[in-house]
Amino acid sequence: QQQVKQSPQSLIVQKGGISIINCAYENTAFDYFPWYQQFPGKGPALLIAIRPDVSEKKEGRFTISFNKSAKQFSLHIMDSQPGDSATYFCAASNNAGNMLTFGGGTRLMVKP
Amino acid sequence: EPEVTQTPSHQVTQMGQEVILRCVPISNHLYFYWYRQILGQKVEFLVSFYNNEISEKSEIFDDQFSVERPDGSNFTLKIRSTKLEDSAMYFCASSEGQRQPQHFGDGTRLSIL
Numbered sequence: 308q309q310q311v312k313q314s315p316q317s318l319i320v321q322k323g324g325i326s327i328i329n330c331a332y333e334n335t336a337f338d339y340f341p342w343y344q345q346f347p348g349k350g351p352a353l354l355i356a357i358r359p360d361v362s363e364k365k366e367g368r369f370t371i372s373f374n375k376s377a378k379q380f381s382l383h384i385m386d387s388q389p390g391d392s393a394t395y396f397c398a399a400s401n402n403a404g405n406m407l408t409f410g411g412g413t414r415l416m417v418k419p
Numbered sequence: 420e421p422e423v424t425q426t427p428s429h430q431v432t433q434m435g436q437e438v439i440l441r442c443v444p445i446s447n448h449l450y451f452y453w454y455r456q457i458l459g460q461k462v463e464f465l466v467s468f469y470n471n472e473i474s475e476k477s478e479i480f481d482d483q484f485s486v487e488r489p490d491g492s493n494f495t496l497k498i499r500s501t502k503l504e505d506s507a508m509y510f511c512a513s514s515e516g517q518r519q520p521q522h523f524g525d526g527t528r529l530s531i532l
Contacts, residue, residue, distance in 0.1 A: 339518060341520065341521075343523075348525070349525050349526075350423075350510050350512075350523035350524050350525045350526050351462060351510070351523045352523065353520050353521070353522065353523075356520060396461070396462060398462075400518070402518075404467070404474065404475045404517075405450060405452070405467050405474070405475065405514065405517060405518060405521070406464045406467060406475050406477070407454075407462075407464055407521060408464065409461045409462040409463070410461065411460075411461045412461055
């Protein structure tokens with residue numbers, strides 16, 4: 308019940324296209340959903356996060372869509388660029404503490 | 420921009436030896452965390468620490484692991500008797516407060532021989 312399932316494992320998108328990464332969870336106590344971007348040799352860097360009181364949050368080219376009833380959330384990267392090539396992790400934590408439960412990661416490659 | 424720093428970047432240790440991984444969290448942050456990432460797998464929570472005590476820990480964080488804030492700036496993870504399966508990237512993170520965004524360091528790669 309603590310799992311966060313992420314798909315796809317890998318994704319190839321052409322420059323200028325839209326990258327979409329999906330996550331699903333079971334634990335209804337989860338109430339904070341961040342996305343992290345990780346480049347090789349670096350730690351995860353917080354990209355954008357959402358709480359369940361809103362269905363969508365946008366920051367620049369990055370948008371989180373959240374569907375509370377389906378227990379799903381997704382990251383959309385608009386106008387994808389080669390510099391966006393990285394591994395993306397969704398995560399979740401519940402209202403009882405700070406532990407982040409991570410999804411399995413998606414390796415994104417944006418082709419020029 | 421303030422960042423979490425971790426040392427060393429790579430640690431090679433013989434199985435059965437003790438190892439200490441070090442972290443300097445962001446200076447005004449109050450909550451500190453350790454996560455690990457086995458090669459090719461997802462990031463896994465180990466422990467959170469606040470006010471000089473453990474606030475949460477996972478099943479992975481057994482008696483072989485301990486954390487300490489020995490002074491006002493460092494936060495350490497000690498593994499008492501390392502096993503081959505402890506080989507992983509270990510990430511330190513910190514946050515300003517409870518349920519605030521967590522900021523990660525670049526990790527220490529621990530290799531157990």
